[in-house]
Amino acid sequence: MSPSNPTSPAGALSLEQQICYAMHTTVRAFDAVYRELLGEHGLSYPQYIALMTVGEHGPLTVSSLGGHLRLDSGTLSPLLKRMEAAGLVERVRDPEDERRVLVSATAAGHDRLAALGDVPHQIAVRSGLSRREMLDLHRTLRRVTERLDAGA
Amino acid sequence: MSPSNPTSPAGALSLEQQICYAMHTTVRAFDAVYRELLGEHGLSYPQYIALMTVGEHGPLTVSSLGGHLRLDSGTLSPLLKRMEAAGLVERVRDPEDERRVLVSATAAGHDRLAALGDVPHQIAVRSGLSRREMLDLHRTLRRVTERLDAGA
DNA sequence: TACTATCAAATTGCGCACAATCTAATTGTT
DNA sequence: AACAATTAGATTGTGCGCAATTTGATAGTA
Structure with a gap:
């Protein structure tokens, strides 16, 4: 019955609700495909993204990598430790500032990236999106994220 | 230098990659806003969605709720236990089939939903999306998800 | 009836994400 | 030089999500 909800329409989740739900769902569908493609190479999607980023942008501190990926040390520290243990990245204390840790891809890391080229x-094929649709979607996502970050 | 990547363009993450990264980022930006709105009510976004679903669609088994939310018992069982401990949902073994557990919203759960109406x-305001853009985005997301689910 | 197969939910283990805290190094100020 | 404030990472605790396994109930079959 749910007789006590004055604002949202009865019988169906509101559209806005469905948008967020749909985004969560789509992200998880993408993740599943990535798991399929990356799993045999021993990488998760976050690890793959991190490896690509340090592989392209040279040695990065944990916080600057976090700036690229929008992740903090609470997420990155253990992730990078696992990738270091796997021999894909190298972590070195910056001699000029011992607080910093410089992260870079090892030769094995670059090889792994090449194998995943x-x-x-x-992913593009599986998504079924045209170039144009991808551009539109990307633009929309960037704008929404910016808007949400701006706060109330 | 990354001299060994033949397929993806040097110097920039490929668009496909950026799309997925952007989706992850946007989802987390949404999550942050939900955390802000739901936190004081003691709910996470997944809990909120689960509560809405059982509140609207009456008593549901764990697996049918999982069908709505695209989540399995590994995720839902502990989530529902926490929500039961919080007094928001009720879990009852189905007398007609003791394997099943029927989940429904308690009076307190309905009240909580009403308070979150x-x-x-x-969320819609914060996202800055127009009605038209939301419809387009929603349609795109549904199509992509369907496409990804279809498999190779 | 007994045996097997199937099914529902729970549990275990692992990794991601975030908040909060902690440690150590650096910077700034007096 | 001494001390407070800041900064970078790491750590701890909690919850989500998924794979794999386990437990218990039901269905199907010899």
């Missing part, structure tokens, strides 16, 4: 294309 | 509107 076709993943983006496969 | 304005959340969808606030």
